[in-house]
Structures are given as C-alpha cells and as structure tokens.
Amino acid sequence: MYTHEDLSNLQAQSLKMQTWIRRQTFSPELEKTLRRFSSWEVSELIFKVNQSTFRGRLAADPSLPAGTVEEDGRQRWFTLDEINELRRRIKVNRKSLMPTRPVGKRAVRVAIANFKGGAGKSTVALHLAHASALDGYRVLLVDFDPQATLSHSMGLNDVAEDHTVWGIMARDLVRETDRMNAVSQGAESGTTLPQRRIPASIRDLGLDELRINDFIKPTAWSTIDIVPSCANAAFVEFASAQYRHLNPEWSFFGAVSRYLDALPDDAYDLIIFDCPPAIGYQSMNAVFAADMLYIPSGPGYWEYDSTTSFIGQLAEALGDLSHGFDGTFPAGKITLPKTFCDIRFLLTRYEPGNELHRAMFDAFKKVFGDRVTEHPVEMTRAVEQSGRFLSSVYEIDYREMTRETWRRARATFDRAYDEFKESVINVWDKLEDEK
Numbered sequence: 056m057y058t059h060e061d062l063s064n065l066q067a068q069s070l071k072m073q074t075w076i077r078r079q080t081f082s083p084e085l086e087k088t089l090r091r092f093s094s095w096e097v098s099e100l101i102f103k104v105n106q107s108t109f110r111g112r113l114a115a116d117p118s119l120p121a122g123t124v125e126e127d128g129r130q131r132w133f134t135l136d137e138i139n140e141l142r143r144r145i146k147v148n149r150k151s152l153m154p155t156r157p158v159g160k161r162a163v164r165v166a167i168a169n170f171k172g173g174a175g176k177s178t179v180a181l182h183l184a185h186a187s188a189l190d191g192y193r194v195l196l197v198d199f200d201p202q203a204t205l206s207h208s209m210g211l212n213d214v215a216e217d218h219t220v221w222g223i224m225a226r227d228l229v230r231e232t233d234r235m236n237a238v239s240q241g242a243e244s245g246t247t248l249p250q251r252r253i254p255a256s257i258r259d260l261g262l263d264e265l266r267i268n269d270f271i272k273p274t275a276w277s278t279i280d281i282v283p284s285c286a287n288a289a290f291v292e293f294a295s296a297q298y299r300h301l302n303p304e305w306s307f308f309g310a311v312s313r314y315l316d317a318l319p320d321d322a323y324d325l326i327i328f329d330c331p332p333a334i335g336y337q338s339m340n341a342v343f344a345a346d347m348l349y350i351p352s353g354p355g356y357w358e359y360d361s362t363t364s365f366i367g368q369l370a371e372a373l374g375d376l377s378h379g380f381d382g383t384f385p386a387g388k389i390t391l392p393k394t395f396c397d398i399r400f401l402l403t404r405y406e407p408g409n410e411l412h413r414a415m416f417d418a419f420k421k422v423f424g425d426r427v428t429e430h431p432v433e434m435t436r437a438v439e440q441s442g443r444f445l446s447s448v449y450e451i452d453y454r455e456m457t458r459e460t461w462r463r464a465r466a467t468f469d470r471a472y473d474e475f476k477e478s479v480i481n482v483w484d485k486l487e488d489e490k
C-alpha cells in the first residue's frame with residue numbers, strides 16, 4: 056500500500072536528481088547564463104548581411120562593440136547586449152537593422168495554447184521568444200503552467216508562488232472586489248448594498264500591495280523578462296474556484312489582462328503566454344488576454360482529434376464568458392465579446408519523410424485552410440537534446456554538435472519564427488484599425 060507520504064518520498068528522491076541535472080546544465084552557481092554569438096551568426100543568421108560587410112563596418116568604426124576573440128579561434132563573439140547596440144548603430148544600404156515595431160502601439164500578446172499535453176507548447180514558446188529577442192524585440196513571457204517548464208528553461212528555479220499568475224489572480228480578486236464595493240456604495244446613496252467580503256486569509260497575504268514589476272523577473276537574456284510559475288502554484292485551479300464563490304461577479308478570466316493593461320505600452324514588443332495542457336482558470340486568462348492564438352499540434356491522428364476538441368471546448372468556454380458580464384465588464388485593452396486578431400495552427404515534431412505526417416499536414420490544411428502555418432516545426436535531435444539541457448537551439452553553441460544538425464534545427468525554428476513575425480506585424484496593423 057502506498058500513501059501520500061510515499062509519493063512525497065519519491066518526489067524528494069527526484070528533486071536530488073533535478074539539482075544534479077541543473078549543476079550539469081547551468082554555471083556552478085546554478086545560474087543560467089547566455090553564451091556569446093559568433094560573428095558568423097551575428098552577420099548571416101541574425102542581421103542577415105554578408106560577413107565581409109559586417110567585418111567592414113566594425114573595422115570602419117572603432118567605437119562599435121568589437122566582441123571578444125576566444126583563445127583558440129579567429130572569430131569574434133558578441134553578447135546579446137553588444138548585438139543590440141550594433142543593431143541600433145549599424146545601417147546596411149542605408150537600411151536600419153531594427154525590427155519592425157510601430158510606435159505608439161502596445162505589445163502584441165500571443166497565447167500558445169492546446170489542451171493536448173506534449174503538443175510542443177513550451178518548446179514553441181521558448182524558441183519564438185529567443186528568436187524574437189535575437190531579432191531585436193523585447194519580450195515578456197508569462198508562464199501559466201505550474202509544471203513551470205518555461206520558467207525552468209529560462210533559468211528560474213526559485214519562485215515564490217505569490218509572484219506567479221496565481222498571485223496576479225488573487226491580487227485582482229481583492230482589487231476588483233474593492234472596486235465593486237466602492238461603486239455600489241457610491242451609486243446607491245441612501246440604500247446600502249451588501250458589501251462583498253474577502254476573508255482575512257486572502258486579504259492578509261498583502262497581494263494587493265504588490266506592484267506590477269514585483270511579478271516580473273529578469274532572465275539570462277537581457278531583453279526577455281518572465282512572469283514565472285512554480286510547482287507550488289498548482290493549487291491555483293482549486294483556489295480560483297473558491298475565489299469565484301467569494302465574489303461571483305468577479306470576471307476571473309480578465310485578471311491577467313487587467314494586469315498587463317497596467318504595463319506601459321512601450322515596455323515590451325511581444326508578450327508570449329505558455330499555457331498549461333488544460334482549459335481552466337489559468338488558460339482562460341491567457342486566452343482572454345491574447346490578441347493572437349497560436350495552437351501547436353503534433354502531426355498524428357490523435358493529436359488532430361484532440362486539437363479539434365480543444366477548439367470546440369474553447370469556443371464554448373469563450374461563448375459562456377460574456378454571460379452575466381454584458382455592460383459590466385471593466386473596459387481595458389481587451390473587451391467583451393472576446394475577439395482575436397489572428398488564430399494560427401502550427402504542426403510540431405513534423406518529419407517531412409513520414410507519410411503519415413504529410414497526410415496529416417494535408418488534412419490540417421484542408422480543414423483549417425490558411426490558418427495553418429506553411430512551415431511546420433520539424434522533429435529535430437537538437438531539440439530532444441536541448442529539452443534535456445533546458446535550452447533552445449539558439450542557446451546551444453553550434454560547436455557542441457555536428458554543424459548540420461544544429462543548422463537544420465535552427466532553420467526549422469527560423470522559418471516558424473519568420474511566419475510568426477509576419478502574423479505579429481499583421482496583428483499590429485489590426486490593433487491600429489481598432490483605435
């Protein structure tokens with residue numbers, strides 16, 4: 056017979072192993088660090104200019120960051136900050152190297168969602184974030200999943216649960232309840248409407264005093280921040296059900312959206328959400344806050360099946376949201392009824408040589424038309440490995456594996472990123488139209 060204590064002992068054993076893996080992966084201080092990028096990568100893969108043009112620019116202006124030459128080699132290696140400074144200062148054929156970013160608009164919010172476990176959500180979120188940062192964008196990641204895969208991959212292992220999406224939701228409950236109480240008192244002078252109460256056990260957590268930035272953590276990537284998650288936040292689904300009971304008029308699904316509304320519009324360019332494999336309080340917050348839905352799916356029949364029921368259930372859940380909130384939903388940057396600027400399906404772990412995968416890709420396109428991205432993310436050994444080492448292909452030094460394996464892996468994510476970027480720019484256009 057096994058009890059919860061046996062489970063707990065098994066977990067303790069496993070945690071020791073985790074610490075060991077992290078020691079092998081991160082620096083001795085258990086801190087994730089970001090490598091430098093070679094002049095070959097910076098010129099051809101990041102700036103997409105000829106290597107000799109790039110070298111010429113560096114030679115012509117000694118005040119530009121020059122990178123570092125490693126002991127054994129001739130190449131110069133640049134940090135992300137150096138790359139970003141070069142991007143700001145160098146022009147090629149009088150063209151800026153800065154990525155498209157309309158001024159005066161807020162960051163585009165993208166939810167990577169599917170309730171199918173292992174569909175590739177976290178891998179896609181991680182790679183799109185890293186590709187965006189290398190392209191010059193400033194990214195905020197929000198980890199909605201208490202499995203915390205994305206947080207761990209970004210090097211965050213020591214996260215307090217009140218600094219997760221749960222903290223944002225509980226803080227919103229307190230603030231929204233106070234706001235509603237104030238409104239009902241003010242409006243009905245003479246008649247005292249019953250005041251909604253938040254028990255001391257929640258109010259005393261002091262979450263409503265947390266500032267926006269308390270939830271945002273820096274990462275080893277200087278232009279990527281994260282609202283992390285942690286395993287202790289797993290109770291959030293239970294807690295949220297209780298919170299709704301405390302204040303049935305609380306629009307629980309708008310909590311994270313309201314939180315993000317309070318960020319300055321130009322603080323980030325992209326906000327990317329990694330969702331848990333479920334439709335629940337957290338994923339509804341992610342989906343509601345999103346301008347664009349990105350739905351990754353494996354290339355098998357069951358994954359197609361499951362993606363189909365995911366969109367069905369999501370449709371139902373989104374349809375239900377408006378009930379009871381018509382006209383009472385606090386106006387923010389996202390309103391009711393919920394609309395998306397774009398919805399895309401992205402096949403992952405795709406093998407072009409596999410007949411079944413090709414057939415499923417055709418089926419996806421037949422059903423979802425041009426909602427399906429043209430370039431699936433291919434199955435790559437580099438990513439299987441990088442999963443173990445908690446790194447994206449962008450973070451892995453190409454000298455650690457055969458150049459061909461690394462290039463193939465990088466190329467498939469680059470193509471997926473290029474399409475993603477195109478969609479993001481279209482979303483920016485639509486956001487402008489709305490104004």
Ligand SMILES: Nc1ncnc2c1ncn2[C@@H]1O[C@H](COP(=O)(O)OP(=O)(O)OP(=O)(O)O)[C@@H](O)[C@H]1O
Binds near residue numbers: 178
């Ligand atoms: N393109 C790929 N090539 C090879 N392996 C991949 C690829 N994409 C994902 N994987 C592997 O598939 C597994 C599941 O991926 P991932 O964790 O991204 O899925 P997920 O949808 O976030 O899962 P969950 O539902 O548990 O959050 C991981 O082991 C990952 O390394």
Ligand SMILES: [Mg+2]
Binds near residue numbers: 177178200204330
């Ligand atoms: Mg995941």
